[in-house]
Structure formats: C-alpha cells, structure tokens
Amino acid sequence: xxxxxxxxxxxxxxxxxxxxxxxxxxxxxxxxxxxxxxxxxxxxxxxxxxxxxxxxxxxxxxxxxxxxxxxxxxxxxxxxxxxxxxxxxxxxxxxxxxxxxxxxxxxxxxxxxxxxxxxxxxxxxxxxxxxxxxxxxxxxxxxxxxxxxxxxxxxxxxxxxxxxxxxxxxxxxxxxxxxxxxxxxxxxxxxxxxxxxxxxxxxxxxxxxxxxxxxxxxxxxxxxxxxxxxxxxxxxxxxxxxxxxxxxxxxxxxxxxxxxxxxxxxxxxxxxxxxxxxxxxxxxxxxxxxxxxxxxxxxxxxxxxxxxxxxxxxxxxxxxxxxxxxxxxxxxxxxxxxxxxxxxxxxxxxxxxxxxxxxxxxxxx
Numbered sequence: 001x002x003x004x005x006x007x008x009x010x011x012x013x014x015x016x017x018x019x020x021x022x023x024x025x026x027x028x029x030x031x032x033x034x035x036x037x038x039x040x041x042x043x044x045x046x047x048x049x050x051x052x053x054x055x056x057x058x059x060x061x062x063x064x065x066x067x068x069x070x071x072x073x074x075x076x077x078x079x080x081x082x083x084x085x086x087x088x089x090x091x092x093x094x095x096x097x098x099x100x101x102x103x104x105x106x107x108x109x110x111x112x113x114x115x116x117x118x119x120x121x122x123x124x125x126x127x128x129x130x131x132x133x134x135x136x137x138x139x140x141x142x143x144x145x146x147x148x149x150x151x152x153x154x155x156x157x158x159x160x161x162x163x164x165x166x167x168x169x170x171x172x173x174x175x176x177x178x179x180x181x182x183x184x185x186x187x188x189x190x191x192x193x194x195x196x197x198x199x200x201x202x203x204x205x206x207x208x209x210x211x212x213x214x215x216x217x218x219x220x221x222x223x224x225x226x227x228x229x230x231x232x233x234x235x236x237x238x239x240x241x242x243x244x245x246x247x248x249x250x251x252x253x254x255x256x257x258x259x260x261x262x263x264x265x266x267x268x269x270x271x272x273x274x275x276x277x278x279x280x281x282x283x284x285x286x287x288x289x290x291x292x293x294x295x296x297x298x299x300x301x302x303x304x305x306x307x308x309x310x311x312x313x314x315x316x317x318x319x320x321x322x323x324x325x326x327x328x329x330x331x332x333x334x335x336x337x338x339x340x341x342x343x344x345x346x347x348x349x350x351x352x353x354x355x356x357x358x359x360x361x362x363x364x365x
Contacts, residue, residue, distance in 0.1 A: 017259050018198060018225030020086065021250055022050035022077075024240040025063065026070035034232040035247065036080035044251035048105060049077045050227060053087045054094055055239055056111045063238045071101040086134070091118060092125035099129060107134040110166055110203075113149045114138040123152045132160035134198065141168045141181050143188060150192070162196040163188055164227060165218070167204035173292055177206025177243070180214065182221055182285055186278065189222070196224040202243045208234070211245065212253045219259050221278055228253070293345070294352060301353035311353040317346060 021039070026032060032051070039045050051074065055065040074085045084104035089095045090112050098106055106126075112118050113136055126133070133153050138145045150161055165185040167178025185197045199218030201211045215226050231237045234244035245253070304311065321342055328338035 017219065018048060018196075019046040019254060020048040020050050020198065020225065020227040021046040021230040021247075023231045023237065024052050024202075024229045024244055025055055025238050026051040026053055026066055026073055027238050029073045029076060031232065032073050032076045033080065035230065036077055038232050038247040039081065039230075042247045042251045044247050044254065045081050045083060047083060049074075049081060049083055049085050050107075050229075051077075051085070051087055052239070053098075054090055056090055056109060068097050068101075071097060071103065074101065074103065089122060092121040095122045095125040099126070099131065103131070105132045105134065107164060108136060108149065110136045110139050113146065114140070116145075116148060116152070119149045119152050123156045123158070126153070126158055127156040129158070130160065131158070132162070133158050134162045134164050136164040136166045136200070137168065137184065139169045139178075141184055143184055143191075146184075146188065147192065150195070162198055162224070164198045164200050165204075165223065166200035166227075172296065176204055176210075178204050180204050180217070180285075182217070183282065185223060186221055198225040198227050199223045200227040202227070202229040202240070205243060206240075207242045208245055208249070211243070212256065215253065216257050217281060219257060220281055226254075290345075294348070297349045297352055298356070301356040304353060305357055311350055311357060320346070 021044075023031065023035060036049075051070065053065050053070040054067060055063060057064050071087070074087075077083065077085055086105035086107055087098055087103050088109050089098055089106050090109060095106065108119065108122060112122070135146070135149045135153070138149075146163065150163065153161055163185070165180070167176060168181050168184070170176070170179040173179045185199070189195055189197055199215065201214040201218065204214050205211055211228065215228070218226065228250060229240060229244040230247055230250050231241075231244040232246060234246060235241055237244050301311075303309075321339065324342055325335055325338040328341075329335055
C-alpha cells in the first residue's frame with residue numbers, strides 16, 4: 001500500500017493526548033447534568049464530551065437511543081463544562097441533524113464503517129462543512145476498509161480527521177469484547193503519516209476491570225488519546241453498563257496512566273527505545289495468540305480422542321501449509337520463513353495431541 005503524504009493541517013491538531021469521555025448513551029437530561037457535575041467535582045473534565053444519541057443494536061427491542069431529542073440536551077454540557085461535544089452518526093439523516101444542532105465533532109461507528117455505501121452517504125451529507133470526523137475501525141480487521149472510510153471523508157473536503165481504534169470481532173478470544181489487534185492502528189499511523197488514532201478501551205475490554213491496562217498499552221504504542229465511556233451510575237446505565245466508569249474512577253485511571261511522548265517529538269535514541277518497546281508489546285501479543293491457538297488445538301485433540309481419530313491427518317496438514325504460506329508471502333514474509341514457522345507450530349500441535357491420547361490410554365498390566 002502506498003503511504004499517504006503528510007498534510008500540514010491534517011487531523012485534529014493535537015499537541016497532547018486527547019481524553020474523550022461521557023456516557024455510552026444519552027438517557028435523560030438529568031443524567032447528562034449529573035455526569036457533568038461529577039466531572040467538575042472530580043476535576044476530571046475531558047477535552048471532548050461523548051454521548052450516544054443513536055445506538056445501532058444487534059437485535060431489535062434493545063435501547064436504540066433517544067434520537068434527536070438527545071441532541072438538545074448537549075446544551076447542558078456546554079453550560080456546565082464549556083467543552084466540545086461528539087456524537088455518533090450512522091446515516092446521512094443523523095449527520096444532517098447533528099450539523100443542525102451544531103455538534104462539534106462527529107464519529108462514525110464500526111458497524112457503519114463496514115458499509116462503504118453508508119459512509120459515502122454520510123460524506124455527501126457533510127460536503128461543504130468543516131466539522132471534524134473520527135472514524136472507528138470496522139468490525140473485522142480490514143485496514144483498507146478503515147482507510148477507505150477516511151478517504152471518502154477527505155474526498156468531500158473534510159480535512160480534520162482522526163481514527164478510533166475500538167478493537168475487532170473475534171469469536172475465539174474471550175479475554176476481550178473486541179480483540180485489540182495492536183498491529184492495525186500502528187500500521188495505519190505508518191501508512192498515513194500524521195493520522196491521529198484514538199484508543200477506545202471501553203469497547204475493546206467490555207468491562208471495567210481491564211480498562212486501565214488496555215489504555216496504558218495504547219499509550220505505550222504511541223496512540224493519540226483515549227475514549228472512555230463514563231456514567232454517574234454505571235450499573236444502572238441503559239446500555240453497556242459493564243464497561244462504563246464513574247467520573248471519579250476516570251480521574252484515578254487518567255492520573256495513573258504513563259502518557260508517552262509522541263514518536264515524532266523524540267530524539268533518535270529515545271525513538272529507538274520506544275520502537276523497541278513497541279516490538280516487545282507486539283511479541284507479547286504474538287505469545288498471546290499462540291496461547292489461544294494451542295488452546296483450540298487442545299480442544300481438537302479432545303475431539304480426536306473421543307472419536308478415535310489419528311493425530312496426524314496429511315490432507316489437513318498439506319492444506320494448512322499451502323494456504324498459510326501463500327498468505328504469508330502475500331504479506332511480504334518469505335516462503336522459507338513461513339514453512340519453518342508453520343512446521344514448528346505443527347510439531348508442537350502434534351506433540352500436544354499425542355500426549356492427550358497417551359494420557360487417555362488404559363494402563364496395561
């Protein structure tokens with residue numbers, strides 16, 4: 001992929017990490033007012049206040065947001081906190097209403113990013129405006145789709161753009177609501193020089209107890225800010241209750257995070273050390289993935305044992321070797337490296353399954 005050129009006025013113009021906070025959903029005027037009051041009391045006023053007005057739900061019957069009425073409540077935020085406001089827009093009509101109510105920043109959610117037709121319609125609705133737009137990664141790890149959504153906005157004259165990293169759907173990784181796949185936002189920043197990427201730990205983790213760890217990793221990787229869902233009474237929230245925090249807890253998290261200096265501002269030696277730390281974190285991710293893979297292999301071994309199947313199945317091995325090698329070569333990895341890597345992984349898989357079969361065999365007297 002050809003790298004994008006750096007544009008002088010590109011992005012949101014951040015000089016320090018951007019903190020975005022607010023409820024998953026705007027529920028009532030009283031809720032918005034209480035959150036604002038507690039943010040002021042805790043001295044934890046974010047640079048940008050977020051609130052969900054329209055909520056794309058997987059199944060009908062769930063709370064889908066209060067709609068346009070909630071846009072009027074954003075004046076409460078302006079009155080109490082005097083900071084910009086951002087809301088999610090899922091179609092052209094949403095975008096037009098957000099502009100009508102003078103919303104400062106818009107964001108496009110992951111479920112919309114996957115649909116180029118919907119993104120293009122929103123882009124056309126915004127043509128001629130100068131509203132900043134943030135775009136979340138698509139549900140699946142497709143970098144071209146993510147970049148394509150940003151390009152569609154730029155094509156209609158929107159030059160204040162940022163990306164939001166909220167993780168990717170993965171049915172096998174139960175540690176996260178959406179797997180972070182850190183290589184994707186890092187690669188986006190490399191491909192599109194100057195593009196700011198905000199991390200959304202709330203949607204990555206899906207629960208309160210892991211937010212700080214993911215937020216810190218995002219800062220370690222050199223991302224440009226955090227979007228954290230914040231509610232005055234999270235357990236009673238109308239949507240995503242498990243992943244929201246109070247303004248008090250938000251302040252504790254932000255105060256304890258070690259915010260890193262952006263790579264662009266570092267001296268050569270500092271930059272090298274930071275890049276090495278990034279490699280260390282990616283190695284950790286590789287080990288996590290291998291752990292997950294071998295956990296699935298163990299389940300396969302149990303199935304083979306129960307159904308009296310052999311550990312080694314040549315047709316399957318041939319298919320894996322050929323298809324994975326081709327994919328690796330397409331990603332600029334050498335054929336020799338791919339075959340050696342796959343052979344090592346396969347050997348370990350066979351050993352684990354063989355051990356399961358041995359342990360299940362009756363002891364002969």
